[in-house]
Amino acid sequence: MFKFCYYIRMNKQSKTSAKLDFVGQHEDEKLLFIFRRHMVAMRKGFYLLLIPLIITSLPILIWSSTIEDVKLFFLPLAGFAVGLVMFFYHLMLWYFTIYIVTDQRIRQITRRGFFGKDVVELRLSKIHNISYNIPGLSGEIFKYGTVIIRTFAGDLVIHNVDHPEEVYNKLQDAVSRAVGSKSDYEEDVE
Secondary structure, eight states: OHHHHHHTTGGGSOTTSOOOSSTTOOTTOOEEEEEEBOGGGGHHHHHHHHHHHHHHHHHHHHSTTTOOOGGGGGHHHHHHHHHHHHHHHHHHHHHTOEEEEESSEEEEEEEETTTEEEEEEEEGGGEEEEEEEOOHHHHHHHTEEEEEEEESSOEEEEEEEESHHHHHHHHHHHHHHHHHTOOHHHHHHO
């Protein structure tokens, strides 16, 4: 489903142009892989779904023997509806935040609200170091962690990455290929 949503704009291209895998891809660029954050990053959305439901259910649970007004029974449904709206907002933010790795760069696309979007690009040849961290037992069980990409300009820290060891290994391979195939011009500039 993700690929369908992301490729939908690419299918509107003319038949004469080159087949691109994502919006903003350079013609000489090859897509290596796409990854996103783990579902554990959605825990705030799950909390925001349950908390309004629990809070609005308390009056009925406390005064259930004395309540004669049927309208009060709709209060938990209203709480669930509010929680559902907040949950889908966080689901949308999680779903549309992706990391695209090509043979030349890493592109981070982060949603900010319903209409905002941040895009950060990092050339693979500029990466100095990559590391990852798995935060204890929960990270081991649910297979999530943090990937840290260091450059001379600063760090790109990606929290709650799904299968951080696999992402780390793929990024290491991509960076070593990019550094190994650096053009003479890029070596002279540095």
